[in-house]
Amino acid sequence: MKKIFTFIKDFLIERIIFLCGILAIIFVFLIFLFLLNQGISFFGAYSLWDFLGGKFWYPASDPPQFGILSLVIGSLFVTIQAALISIPLGVMTALFIAEIAPPVIKDILKSVVELLAAIPSVVIGFIGMITLVPLVRKLFNIPTGLSSFSGALMLAFMAMPTIVSISEDAIRSVPWSYKEGAIALGATRWQTMYRIILPASLPGIMGAVMLGMGRVIGETMAVMMITGNAAHIPSSVFDPVRTMTATIAAEMGETVKGSTHYHSLFAIGLVLFIITFIINFIADTFMRKTRR
Amino acid sequence: MVVKIQVNNLNCWFKNTQVIKSLFLSILEHEILGIIGPANSGKTTFLRCLNRLNDLNPHFKSKGEILKDGRNINTIKLETLRQEIGMVFAMPISLPMSIYDNITYGAKQHGIKNKKELSGIVEESLVKASLWDEVKGRLDQPALQLSGGQQQRLCIARTLAVQPEVILFDEPCSGLDPISTAKVEETMINLKDKYTIVLVTNNVKQAARVSSRIAFFLMGELVEIDTANDIFVKPSDRRTEDYITGRFG
Amino acid sequence: MSPRITQKIAFSLLFLVSLVVFIPVLFIIGILVSKGAAALTWEFIFSMPKDGMRGGGILPAIVGTLLIVLCSISIALPVGILAAVYLNEYAKDNLLTRIIQLSIVNLAGVPSIIYGLFGLAFFVIMLNLGVSVIAGALTLAIMELPSIITTTRNSLNNVPASFREVSLSLGVSRWQTIRRVVLPNALPGIMTGAILSIARIAGETAPILFTAAAFYVPHLPHSLSEQVMALPYHLYVISTQIPNMPEKITYGTALILVLLVLILSFTVIILRIFFRKRYKW
Numbered sequence: 001m002k003k004i005f006t007f008i009k010d011f012l013i014e015r016i017i018f019l020c021g022i023l024a025i026i027f028v029f030l031i032f033l034f035l036l037n038q039g040i041s042f043f044g045a046y047s048l049w050d051f052l053g054g055k056f057w058y059p060a061s062d063p064p065q066f067g068i069l070s071l072v073i074g075s076l077f078v079t080i081q082a083a084l085i086s087i088p089l090g091v092m093t094a095l096f097i098a099e100i101a102p103p104v105i106k107d108i109l110k111s112v113v114e115l116l117a118a119i120p121s122v123v124i125g126f127i128g129m130i131t132l133v134p135l136v137r138k139l140f141n142i143p144t145g146l147s148s149f150s151g152a153l154m155l156a157f158m159a160m161p162t163i164v165s166i167s168e169d170a171i172r173s174v175p176w177s178y179k180e181g182a183i184a185l186g187a188t189r190w191q192t193m194y195r196i197i198l199p200a201s202l203p204g205i206m207g208a209v210m211l212g213m214g215r216v217i218g219e220t221m222a223v224m225m226i227t228g229n230a231a232h233i234p235s236s237v238f239d240p241v242r243t244m245t246a247t248i249a250a251e252m253g254e255t256v257k258g259s260t261h262y263h264s265l266f267a268i269g270l271v272l273f274i275i276t277f278i279i280n281f282i283a284d285t286f287m288r289k290t291r292r
Numbered sequence: 293m294v295v296k297i298q299v300n301n302l303n304c305w306f307k308n309t310q311v312i313k314s315l316f317l318s319i320l321e322h323e324i325l326g327i328i329g330p331a332n333s334g335k336t337t338f339l340r341c342l343n344r345l346n347d348l349n350p351h352f353k354s355k356g357e358i359l360k361d362g363r364n365i366n367t368i369k370l371e372t373l374r375q376e377i378g379m380v381f382a383m384p385i386s387l388p389m390s391i392y393d394n395i396t397y398g399a400k401q402h403g404i405k406n407k408k409e410l411s412g413i414v415e416e417s418l419v420k421a422s423l424w425d426e427v428k429g430r431l432d433q434p435a436l437q438l439s440g441g442q443q444q445r446l447c448i449a450r451t452l453a454v455q456p457e458v459i460l461f462d463e464p465c466s467g468l469d470p471i472s473t474a475k476v477e478e479t480m481i482n483l484k485d486k487y488t489i490v491l492v493t494n495n496v497k498q499a500a501r502v503s504s505r506i507a508f509f510l511m512g513e514l515v516e517i518d519t520a521n522d523i524f525v526k527p528s529d530r531r532t533e534d535y536i537t538g539r540f541g
Numbered sequence: 542m543s544p545r546i547t548q549k550i551a552f553s554l555l556f557l558v559s560l561v562v563f564i565p566v567l568f569i570i571g572i573l574v575s576k577g578a579a580a581l582t583w584e585f586i587f588s589m590p591k592d593g594m595r596g597g598g599i600l601p602a603i604v605g606t607l608l609i610v611l612c613s614i615s616i617a618l619p620v621g622i623l624a625a626v627y628l629n630e631y632a633k634d635n636l637l638t639r640i641i642q643l644s645i646v647n648l649a650g651v652p653s654i655i656y657g658l659f660g661l662a663f664f665v666i667m668l669n670l671g672v673s674v675i676a677g678a679l680t681l682a683i684m685e686l687p688s689i690i691t692t693t694r695n696s697l698n699n700v701p702a703s704f705r706e707v708s709l710s711l712g713v714s715r716w717q718t719i720r721r722v723v724l725p726n727a728l729p730g731i732m733t734g735a736i737l738s739i740a741r742i743a744g745e746t747a748p749i750l751f752t753a754a755a756f757y758v759p760h761l762p763h764s765l766s767e768q769v770m771a772l773p774y775h776l777y778v779i780s781t782q783i784p785n786m787p788e789k790i791t792y793g794t795a796l797i798l799v800l801l802v803l804i805l806s807f808t809v810i811i812l813r814i815f816f817r818k819r820y821k822w
Binding site: 006010013014016017018020021022023024025027028030031034035037038088089092093095096097100101109112113114115116118119120121122123124125126127129130131157160164187188189190191193194211214217218219220221225245248249252253257265266269272273276277279280281283284 | 548556565623627628644645647648654661663666683687716740741743745777802
Binding site: 379 | 633707713726
């Protein structure tokens with residue numbers, strides 16, 4: 001009797017374990033479903049074409065306009081600037097940590113990178129707002145420091161931990177024999193690094209960069225605090241911009257539940273979800289390549 | 293003599309490599325069957341077929357039947373089968389808990405909760421494994437503090453504690469010094485009256501010292517099986533002779 | 542230029558670049574400590590806000606954050622552990638497992654604001670939980686699931702396979718083997734992973750923006766179905782929405798938030814060293 005009881009208990013628990021195992025799939029699916037569901041009611045009231053192609057985001061005017069072109073461009077504009085800054089810096093730092101730094105400096109640098117990863121984005125946004133923003137304004141002599149450039153600097157900094165630590169893994173996983181071969185042929189350590197190690201670890205570094213960019217495009221709080229939040233297509237890097245994430249975060253609190261404006265924010269969420277899904281998928285493909 | 297385990301036409305594969313080829317073999321009750329042979333001859337795979345431990349490997353496939361007391365082992369509940377056919381591994385693997393907990397671990401899972409009964413099992417198993425005198429005063433200490441030889445006898449005691457009928461020994465002395473080895477061998481001989489024992493070993497002399505019968509495996513095939521005496525004095529196969537006289541392997 | 546000199550220049554350049562990462566972090570910590578330390582008084586930590594949050598303490602925000610974070614980890618931890626058990630102990634190498642892994646990667650990459658949207662639509666509105674501690678905790682629980690699953694899985698993987706074989710060979714069932722042998726020995730790794738994800742979600746703002754956080758609540762929470770103040774959201778509010786905010790309070794709030802996160806992270810490091818010494822096999 002006791003044995004039968006144990007048997008049933010084991011059976012039940014193993015069902016529960018299986019359920020928890022597939023929970024990740026369920027949640028990804030649910031998230032997509034809810035965004036889609038809420039977003040689709042928006043497209044009942046507003047045309048998909050005007051949404052994707054419209055330049056003006058005036059949800060409060062009459063009639064309201066829900067064109068997300070300026071928001072998408074805002075997000076991409078900040079992300080691309082952040083990438084241009086963080087990719088070279090991140091990869092070089094990773095190279096320094098993995099190949100050049102003596103053990104003590106390496107440990108210190110790595111813990112600082114981890115420390116940076118642990119600082120909440122709202123804190124970084126706050127510090128950036130009171131130090132970086134005035135600095136940018138003075139340095140470039142522009143009317144406001146709340147600009148896409150300030151945002152990009154901050155985001156580049158926040159993407160560092162992801163880019164550095166994953167690139168470093170990729171660089172370290174280059175087989176020792178590659179380096180030995182080059183050194184044996186009389187190449188200097190630097191020559192070995194950029195001719196052998198960098199190309200060999202490129203897929204991993206690409207994965208790191210993609211993951212970093214996924215982080216950047218999804219970042220909300222710091223961006224909202226620093227980029228100025230003006231919904232128009234920027235003409236220079238010192239113009240303020242408004243990203244998709246900041247729009248959702250800033251406006252959701254003020255909308256009426258169930259209104260077109262409310263649904264339009266879900267529609268932005270859907271666009272953002274699809275963009276990050278693609279970025280993550282590419283990142284994962286690169287990472288898989290390195291593992292092999 | 294009663295046949296405890298009957299193996300009929302057993303074939304095993306890992307991925308596409310066949311590691312056991314049409315094996316027929318009987319294991320008699322209360323004997324020590326020694327299995328010798330060079331590395332990769334399928335000895336350990338065969339042993340792990342008997343308690344279906346190979347099933348853990350997703351690349352493992354097998355055909356043929358193994359009967360225990362006349363019943364196909366695939367029809368016996370896995371937990372019951374493994375309780376009845378115990379195993380002692382090559383390396384002494386103590387679980388990271390106390391000596392006492394190591395021994396009662398299996399019994400508790402089989403539903404014995406009574407403290408007195410458990411203490412009785414601990415003493416009985418340790419006595420049978422010839423370890424009682426060495427550890428009786430410190431049962432609550434971590435098992436990992438014991439020496440290698442003591443740990444291996446602890447593993448034997450742990451196997452005995454779930455009351456098996458058959459015990460499989462997978463090169464149980466490969467990591468032990470000669471004195472510990474002698475103690476484990478002595479323990480095996482003492483256990484023979486109550487249990488059926490299958491001993492896989494790389495050490496031909498050890499097989500000769502403890503086994504009632506010896507089977508010689510080569511490249512997944514059973515070359516020869518005979519009493520310990522006969523196989524050493526007049527092996528019927530040339531390859532057996534080469535192996536036991538140390539010409540290869 | 543000789544290769545030697547090129548190398549010297551290149552190495553110096555790489556060193557300088559590393560400083561570009563290094564110095565701002567120290568700068569941030571430095572400025573927080575120097576300007577926020579003055580605010581770190583018992584009164585600031587243990588009293589209610591006053592004068593439209595321009596005075597007094599931040600106790601409700603601290604309590605709110607701790608409450609949300611503890612709730613979310615107690616939801617995510619058991620689920621995440623069981624999911625990791627499935628992947629490491631039961632899952633076969635097949636399509637389903639591939640899809641699960643892809644989903645985990647994706648869940649880890651979903652922007653935090655999207656979790657906020659999902660939490661709002663699913664927990665707050667559809668399950669009718671309202672803007673509450675529990676809705677925020679559930680939202681954060683899903684968000685931390687990927688990291689809990691990954692760290693737990695790694696520590697399960699580090700438990701020697703021989704332990705499982707020994708247990709199974711004694712006729713102990715698969716689940717009991719996992720429960721009695723595998724999980725206890727993986728516990729240190731699971732614990733450090735859990736604390737690490739607590740540290741991470743304690744600073745999250747976007748997911749609780751529409752699901753749990755309140756602008757101002759003048760009392761401590763009475764139940765899990767109330768909305769609460771939370772440290773990160775409070776920092777956002779006082780640094781952007783309220784004019785004439787005393788500098789001391791904003792810096793003090795930021796410093797406490799960072800300290801909370803760092804104390805948790807250091808606990809992890811110390812635990813790791815402690816367990817590395819104790820668990821050797």
